[in-house]
Amino acid sequence: MAADGTEHAGSTGDGTVGKALDVLDLVAQYGRPVRFSDLLEHRLFPKATLYRFLQTLTNQGMLSHDVQTGHYALGVRLVRLAHAAWAQSSLAPIARPFLDELAAATGETIHLAQMDQAQVLYVDKRNATRPVEMFSQAGKVGPAYCTGVGKAMLAHMPEAALERALQRQSFHPFTPQTLSTRTALRAELVTIRACGYAFDREEHEQGIICVAVPILSRSGQVMGAMSVTSTTQRTTLDALEQQVGRIKDCAAAISAAAESWRFPEQNQRGE
Amino acid sequence: MAADGTEHAGSTGDGTVGKALDVLDLVAQYGRPVRFSDLLEHRLFPKATLYRFLQTLTNQGMLSHDVQTGHYALGVRLVRLAHAAWAQSSLAPIARPFLDELAAATGETIHLAQMDQAQVLYVDKRNATRPVEMFSQAGKVGPAYCTGVGKAMLAHMPEAALERALQRQSFHPFTPQTLSTRTALRAELVTIRACGYAFDREEHEQGIICVAVPILSRSGQVMGAMSVTSTTQRTTLDALEQQVGRIKDCAAAISAAAESWRFPEQNQRGE
DNA sequence: CCTAGTGGTTCCATTATGTGAAACTAAGTC
DNA sequence: GACTTAGTTTCACATAATGGAACCACTAGG
Numbered sequence: 001m002a003a004d005g006t007e008h009a010g011s012t013g014d015g016t017v018g019k020a021l022d023v024l025d026l027v028a029q030y031g032r033p034v035r036f037s038d039l040l041e042h043r044l045f046p047k048a049t050l051y052r053f054l055q056t057l058t059n060q061g062m063l064s065h066d067v068q069t070g071h072y073a074l075g076v077r078l079v080r081l082a083h084a085a086w087a088q089s090s091l092a093p094i095a096r097p098f099l100d101e102l103a104a105a106t107g108e109t110i111h112l113a114q115m116d117q118a119q120v121l122y123v124d125k126r127n128a129t130r131p132v133e134m135f136s137q138a139g140k141v142g143p144a145y146c147t148g149v150g151k152a153m154l155a156h157m158p159e160a161a162l163e164r165a166l167q168r169q170s171f172h173p174f175t176p177q178t179l180s181t182r183t184a185l186r187a188e189l190v191t192i193r194a195c196g197y198a199f200d201r202e203e204h205e206q207g208i209i210c211v212a213v214p215i216l217s218r219s220g221q222v223m224g225a226m227s228v229t230s231t232t233q234r235t236t237l238d239a240l241e242q243q244v245g246r247i248k249d250c251a252a253a254i255s256a257a258a259e260s261w262r263f264p265e266q267n268q269r270g271e
Numbered sequence: 272m273a274a275d276g277t278e279h280a281g282s283t284g285d286g287t288v289g290k291a292l293d294v295l296d297l298v299a300q301y302g303r304p305v306r307f308s309d310l311l312e313h314r315l316f317p318k319a320t321l322y323r324f325l326q327t328l329t330n331q332g333m334l335s336h337d338v339q340t341g342h343y344a345l346g347v348r349l350v351r352l353a354h355a356a357w358a359q360s361s362l363a364p365i366a367r368p369f370l371d372e373l374a375a376a377t378g379e380t381i382h383l384a385q386m387d388q389a390q391v392l393y394v395d396k397r398n399a400t401r402p403v404e405m406f407s408q409a410g411k412v413g414p415a416y417c418t419g420v421g422k423a424m425l426a427h428m429p430e431a432a433l434e435r436a437l438q439r440q441s442f443h444p445f446t447p448q449t450l451s452t453r454t455a456l457r458a459e460l461v462t463i464r465a466c467g468y469a470f471d472r473e474e475h476e477q478g479i480i481c482v483a484v485p486i487l488s489r490s491g492q493v494m495g496a497m498s499v500t501s502t503t504q505r506t507t508l509d510a511l512e513q514q515v516g517r518i519k520d521c522a523a524a525i526s527a528a529a530e531s532w533r534f535p536e537q538n539q540r541g542e
Numbered sequence: 543c544c545t546a547g548t549g550g551t552t553c554c555a556t557t558a559t560g561t562g563a564a565a566c567t568a569a570g571t572c
Numbered sequence: 573g574a575c576t577t578a579g580t581t582t583c584a585c586a587t588a589a590t591g592g593a594a595c596c597a598c599t600a601g602g
Contacts, residue, residue, distance in 0.1 A: 015588065016560065017327050020288040028355035037578060046562045051580070056288050061388060068490075070579080074356035076387045079394060082353025083410025084299040085345035089335055116347045117332060123350060139354025286559070287589065308549060317591045322551070341550080 019045070023053045024062060024074070033071035082139070090114060091215065091224045092124040095254045099126050099226070102250045106228055106243060108235075111210075113149040114224040115157075116141065118168035120150040123224070145169040145185050146178045148200035148212030149225035154185075155192035156214045156222045162189075178203045197244050199237055200227070207232050211240040215251045218259055226251055290316070294324045295333060295345070304342035353410070361385060362486065362495045363395040366525045370397050370497070373521045377499055377514060379506075382481075384420040385495040386428075387412065389439035391421040394495070416440040416456050417449045419471035419483030420496035425456075426463035427485045427493045433460075449474045468515050470508055471498070478503050482511040486522045489530055497522055 026039055040050055054072060057063040061077035087093055095112050103110045103126035110126040120142045144150030144165065154162060166182055173180045179188060192198045200210040212227035228243055297310055311321055325343060328334040332348035358364050366383050374381045374397035381397040391413045415421030415436065425433060437453055444451045450459060463469045471481040483498035499514055 014327050014330055016287045017291040017324075018331055019560095020291075021331050021333065024352065028352055028359075030359075031355075032359055035578085040578095047579085048562050048564095048581085049560080052560080053288075056285050059285055060289055060292050062292065073359050074352065076356065076361060076385055076392055076394070078349065078353045078356035079361060079410050080387060080392055080412055081295065081299055081345065082349045082356070084302075085347065085349035085353070086410070088299075088301075088303055089344040089347060090350060114347055116351060121347055121351055123347070139350050139357065141351055290589095306549085311549090318550085319552080319591055319593095320589080323589080 020053050020057060023050065024057060027063060027072055027074055033066065033069070033073040035070055036072070039072070086123065090123040091254065091258060094257050095124065095215075095226070098250050098254050098257070099124060102126070102226075102228070102247065105246065109229040111149060111212075111227045111229060112224060113147075113153075113226070115144070115153050115165070115222070118144060118165040120144050120147055120153075122149075143170065143172070143174075143204065145171060146174060146200070146203040148198050148210040148227040148229075151185075151189065151192055151198040151200075152212040152214040152225040152227075153222050155189040155198065156216060156220070174204050175202055175206050177201050196248065199240070200229075201237065202232065209235075209237055209240065211237070211244060211247065213244070213247050213251045215255050215258075217255060223255065223258060226254070291324050291328060294321065295328060298334060298343055298345055304337065304340070304344040306341055307343070310343070357394065361394040362525065362529060365528050366395065366486075366497070369521050369525050369528070370395060373397075373497075373499070373518065376517065380500040382420060382483075382498045382500060383495060384413075384418075384424070384497070386415070386424050386436070386493070389415060389436040391415050391418055391424070393420075414441065414443070414445075414475065416442060417445060417471070417474040419469050419481040419498040419500075422456075422460065422463055422469040422471075423483040423485040423496040423498075424493050426460040426469065427487060427491075445475050446473055446477050448472050467519065470511075471500075472508065473503065480506075480508055480511065482508070482515060482518065484515070484518050484522045486526050486529075488526060494526065494529060497525070 022044065023039070026042060026044065027034060030038070036051070036054065039054070040047060044050070045053065054063065054065070058065045058072070058075070061075045063072050064075045065072050091114065092112060099110050099112060111122055112124040113120045113122050115121070122140050122142065142150070144154055154165060157165065166185070169182075169185075171180045171182070171185075172178070179185045188198075197211055197213045200208070200212070202209055208229060209232055210227045210229035212225050214222055215224045215226060217223050226247065228240060228247060230240065293315060294310070297313060297315065298305060301309070307322070307325065310325070311318060315321070316324065325334065325336070329336045329343070329346070332346045334343050335346045336343050362385065363383060370381050370383060382393055383395040384391045384393050386392070393411050393413065413421070415425055425436060428436065437456070440453075440456075442451045442453070442456075443449070450456045459469075468482055468484045471479070471483070473480055479500065480503055481498045481500035483496050485493055486495045486497060488494050497518065499511060499518060501511065
């Protein structure tokens with residue numbers, strides 16, 4: 001699972017396969033179907049090469065190609081694969097009952113997230129009874145340095161992985177409250193590590209606050225994080241802090257469930 | 272979009288990329304993390320080759336590798352990609368409001384599906400009582416020859432693509448009502464094509480019935496299908512048939528929305 | 543302590559594969 | 573009818589994939 005140091009070059013890394021996947025990412029980047037020449041403009045590959053990749057990927061069902069308009073889009077095969085990925089690799093299916101319970105208990109929005117390429121990937125979500133429209137859904141990604149779940153995970157990562165992850169944060173100041181320097185973030189991570197939970201003080205979106213806790217394996221590895229999110233109109237950080245105990249319990253329960261799921265019947269050996 | 276004849280060899284097709292994706296599929300096949308030697312047993316590739324693929328894919332975040340146990344699983348990068356795929360390539364985001372409306376009006380379960388490799392891929396669902404949960408349901412695949420949506424789509428495919436798709440149906444008799452021969456199915460497809468909607472008469476699951484209509488582009492291409500599903504205890508085929516008009520309207524509305532979506536206003540770059 | 547067996551990783555000569563400049567075709571412009 | 577623009581095909585060349593075999597790290601069993 002290695003929720004921490006997932007390497008993955010990003011820029012053209014290993015071999016032909018890596019390049020092909022870069023093309024896939026490129027298509028994903030656009031939120032809409034793209035033309036050949038749109039992709040070509042990125043100067044990632046010469047014409048012929050790009051063309052061949054698009055053909056191969058289309059052939060494989062990873063892309064779809066509308067012959068009418070000549071547009072390429074991500075293929076449905078990905079949806080199928082992702083369903084399997086979601087089911088077998090993410091915490092979501094394990095965490096589901098616990099999230100349900102927490103959602104019912106708190107009545108707020110719950111997020112479950114994991115790290116992916118130094119970003120936060122939301123893998124599940126429970127809507128508040130009074131739903132709030134906001135940036136998140138399963139599969140969506142968000143920044144790590146200015147979200148509760150992101151900071152909770154960063155705070156509990158080993159130094160090497162953390163450094164690599166920090167390198168890749170944009171520190172874009174979404175709001176006046178956004179921590180926009182490496183040092184400011186590092187300082188807060190120390191506090192978070194100490195107390196075991198993280199706040200989002202409207203750092204990503206004005207009016208949106210949350211409290212998040214990491215989900216750690218028995219060996220202390222970061223597996224993911226979960227948060228209870230609300231708005232400044234509805235509640236306060238102090239009120240959210242009250243919930244921390246309950247949330248931590250929930251995280252612990254998920255961790256335990258994950259642990260036993262990973263070693264179904266093996267004799268467990270302490271490190 | 273070519274919702275019909277999505278080729279995609281399945282067995283090792285084009286180049287290195289195709290092979291790598293086969294490995295991915297292989298991992299997906301197991302519902303659980305797998306060891307190197309499990310995969311090796313399939314004799315798809317020699318040891319060294321498989322090893323290299325696994326390394327590359329892990330590197331790329333398409334697989335995750337638990338160093339403790341040596342298990343491989345599908346990587347979270349897939350979930351991210353799929354989110355994009357779901358959003359940009361499936362009918363789901365376009366159809367969403369229409370499905371909501373239909374769900375409210377009928378009070379029954381609604382499915383939205385597309386073809387993927389001669390199988391039915393569910394891309395969205397409305398559960399009368401419960402709210403939507405994305406990947407938990409969306410992303411599942413099912414057989415084409417014995418589901419309402421499957422038959423609705425098959426019935427409206429061009430002959431060449433249909434033949435190819437039929438070739439790949441298993442015709443496993445799930446229930447006594449399952450159409451279990453090519454000819455029986457072909458006969459029904461003619462009827463379906465004529466009237467524009469398809470029934471599932473407990474052909475896939477005992478007690479589960481549905482009525483489905485295809486979603487066709489203006490040019491008559493199959494883009495997907497949708498169905499209203501219920502149980503024999505709750506309703507009858509005749510009662511479902513009453514709804515056909517409404518469902519067809521809904522399908523037409525989705526088609527129209529999709530059409531205008533495909534030729535969007537240019538120039539808008541996210542992030 | 544040695545030997546055999548299992549499961550995973552690395553080497554490296556061979557050659558298949560991918561590469562990309564350039565030529566080509568098909569549609570639009572002006 | 574000359575002139576872009578957008579996509580497709582070719583082909584000599586070199587890179588990158590291949591896979592048999594050797595190699596390690598363990599574990600078991602004699």
